Amino acid sequence: MTVRIAIAGCSGRMGRMLIEAVVNSADCQLHGALDRPGSPTLGQDASGFLGHSSGVLVTDDLHAALKGADVLIDFTQPEGTLAHLAVCRELGVKAVIGTTGFDAAQKALIGEHARHIGIMMAPNMSIGVNVVLRLLDMAARSLNEGYDIEIIEAHHRHKVDAPSGTALQMGEVVAAALGRDLKECAVYGREGVTGERDPSTIGFATVRGGDIVGDHTVLFAGTGERIEISHKSSSRVTYAQGSLRAARFLATHPAGLYDMSDVLGLPR
Missing domain, CATH: 3.40.50.720 (NAD(P)-binding Rossmann-like Domain)
Known part of the structure; x- marks a missing residue:
């Protein structure tokens, strides 16, 4: 066909x-x-x-x-x-x-x-990104206590929306696995005296520059260890x-x- x-x-x-x-x-x-x-x-x-x-x-x-x-x-x-x-x-x-x-x-x-x-x-x-989404669901369910979650994404200078759609989807997958609503727990920027981090939040950081095709990392930061699940596109x-x-x-x-x-x- x-x-x-x-x-x-x-x-x-x-x-x-x-x-x-x-x-x-x-x-x-x-x-x-x-x-x-x-x-x-x-x-x-x-x-x-x-x-x-x-x-x-x-x-x-x-x-x-x-x-x-x-x-x-x-x-x-x-x-x-x-x-x-x-x-x-x-x-x-x-x-x-x-x-x-x-x-x-x-x-x-x-x-x-x-x-x-x-x-x-x-x-x-990307097939790889969609496999990563399944891994994030598994990780979030297992790391549901004592881990702060941050999503870092980087794209080329011409991208007009932020955070990227992929980063948001990653956040939605993690939030759903934790029983949270991303609309209520997402933090999209930090500046000045923000106070201690609310452990129920999911943070986003955005990088724009050069010809970066697309990099995404979800960081689970605990006490004494960090787990990072990343996908990087080269083409x-x-x-x-x-x-x-x-x-x-x-x-x-x-x-x-x-x-x-x-x-x-x-x-x-």
Whole structure:
């Protein structure tokens, strides 16, 4: 079975990585390539940067890019992703969403779209990161007393949201394992005289700089020992390959809202 894939934000760093992954895949076909209005790439061959022609031209016409596609892969911005999903729903195209930074209302709207089309949404498409999430659940349940929990993440200078979606998901996994609500126990910044650390909190620290692809560490700091569970990305290739795996999964599954646990067959 060949999965016909459209890619949003095709001229960005992640978009180009996705195009390369699709072009080099034996069972996926590049079907559409979307970019923002006014982009200098409009009208160009989507895989031209690789030195060969795919026959797919970059467009800002959502219907033209999505019509006939099986799956859209979208790593753009929340507002753009929601606009794309509305057309996906209209045309019956499934969607893999790697975009982060959605608020509660936007997430609810995605859930509504998922009643009509298959959507796989995850803040991190890396297979390794999603295995780490399972490890964090296990660690938090075992280290549920006497350990302070801090989440440290680092990304490139161009990332616009903080903390990262992956860091927040890690926090949600840890909080759930401890029976807490992350909204109530998260601390996103410390400055000045803050007083002693509240042991029920989960702290976040954010680093932005250079071309860091994505580093995440969850620190369990106890008395006399520290446990660190880390994942470090050296290339966006892992996100692209995870996205294709998600697209293959969606191609054979009905409408619904899925995550990478479903794709990888991991217990929730």
